[in-house]
Amino acid sequence: MGDQTPCEKLCLGLKKVKPYLAMVSLQFGYAGMYIISMVSFKHGMSHYILATYRHVVATIVIAPFAFVLERKIRPKLTLPIFLRIMVLGFLEPVLDQNLYYLGMKYTSATFASATVNALPAITFLMALIFRLETVNFKKLHSAAKAIGTAVTVTGAMVMTLYKGPIIDFVRSHGAAHHGTSNESGNQHWLTGTLMLLGSCCGWSGFFILQSFTLKKYPAELSLTALICMMGMVEGAAVSLVMERDMSAWKIGFDSRLVAAVYSGVVCSGIAYYVQGMVIRTRGPVFVTSFSPLCMIITAALGLIVLAEQVHLGSIMGAILIVFGLYTVVWGKSKDMINASTLELTDEKTGTQELPIKDTTKLSSINFGNSIEGPDDGMSKIPPKS
Numbered sequence: 001m002g003d004q005t006p007c008e009k010l011c012l013g014l015k016k017v018k019p020y021l022a023m024v025s026l027q028f029g030y031a032g033m034y035i036i037s038m039v040s041f042k043h044g045m046s047h048y049i050l051a052t053y054r055h056v057v058a059t060i061v062i063a064p065f066a067f068v069l070e071r072k073i074r075p076k077l078t079l080p081i082f083l084r085i086m087v088l089g090f091l092e093p094v095l096d097q098n099l100y101y102l103g104m105k106y107t108s109a110t111f112a113s114a115t116v117n118a119l120p121a122i123t124f125l126m127a128l129i130f131r132l133e134t135v136n137f138k139k140l141h142s143a144a145k146a147i148g149t150a151v152t153v154t155g156a157m158v159m160t161l162y163k164g165p166i167i168d169f170v171r172s173h174g175a176a177h178h179g180t181s182n183e184s185g186n187q188h189w190l191t192g193t194l195m196l197l198g199s200c201c202g203w204s205g206f207f208i209l210q211s212f213t214l215k216k217y218p219a220e221l222s223l224t225a226l227i228c229m230m231g232m233v234e235g236a237a238v239s240l241v242m243e244r245d246m247s248a249w250k251i252g253f254d255s256r257l258v259a260a261v262y263s264g265v266v267c268s269g270i271a272y273y274v275q276g277m278v279i280r281t282r283g284p285v286f287v288t289s290f291s292p293l294c295m296i297i298t299a300a301l302g303l304i305v306l307a308e309q310v311h312l313g314s315i316m317g318a319i320l321i322v323f324g325l326y327t328v329v330w331g332k333s334k335d336m337i338n339a340s341t342l343e344l345t346d347e348k349t350g351t352q353e354l355p356i357k358d359t360t361k362l363s364s365i366n367f368g369n370s371i372e373g374p375d376d377g378m379s380k381i382p383p384k385s
Helices: 006-042 047-069 079-106 109-129 140-161 174-178 182-216 220-242 255-282 284-305 312-353 361-372
Strands: none
Touching: 006 047, 006 079, 006 109, 006 255, 006 284, 047 079, 047 220, 047 255, 079 109, 079 182, 079 220, 109 140, 109 182, 109 284, 109 312, 140 312, 182 220, 182 255, 182 284, 220 255, 255 284, 284 312
């Protein structure tokens, strides 16, 4: 093989960087959603109806692209795949988002985005259970994944159980009205935190099931459209049960409409598609490893736009979560290097062992003997499965 041209090197470099750029861009999108959603809640929008409208918009936007661009490669939709899509439509669009929105209303946008940092640890544990990840404690980088997961969970527990004093980064006078119902506020804070952790479990389950579904249904756009459609149907059913007042469905040209359109296009349509593409090449743990960036962006926006208060427990927990998370990411990066090295080694040895041309009958028989044992004088035909 000759040396690569500068154009080939550039294309190869862009191919390697593309998953990182995609996931970083999504974190900016999620950060904007947290702030816009919080504003719409303050204007009286129901989180059940927001989750439903979000997937109405996502279905309308994604379905035409899926129908046109994947009409030749779209696999047949079988009953097992449809049942998986139904579960996917419930796990993230209904369970995760409603628990998340409720938790964010009880706490704050900054705290909610920080709690999502437990997502990589939960996803890693689920990946271990379903054998998508392995841990070998004899190797440092492999043990680092387990240690980082434990540190991340510890950070999430600190954020849950310890609130601490308010850290006033931007001088505000909002602390005075928090002392009136401190006990009730702490109870809501704990309830909200448990809901946020529950939403992380639902989101992690979504990533794991999505990775399995993509192996059977490798059409990211079509799968995204179907998930959004099922999320719309199931979310509407839940909303009709939980919101009996039909006037709650009315929205005008205000923050509620902006929240539905923005979260539908960016955080459901585009996000499901991009995550699906990256999951196929890097796995679900890689996809969830960028959430600390979202926390930083949201904290800055929440502090400036919403004048939210940051507590010491949130800062301490966030530091532990970020430290543990990047320990996991370091271990994952070493795993990828080792896997690519092993793959290159196998390719080199394979080209030497396999016959390039089937020139003689003897070469085939000798190759079969090298695998299956000494020749017994009869040609060995593999049994039909």
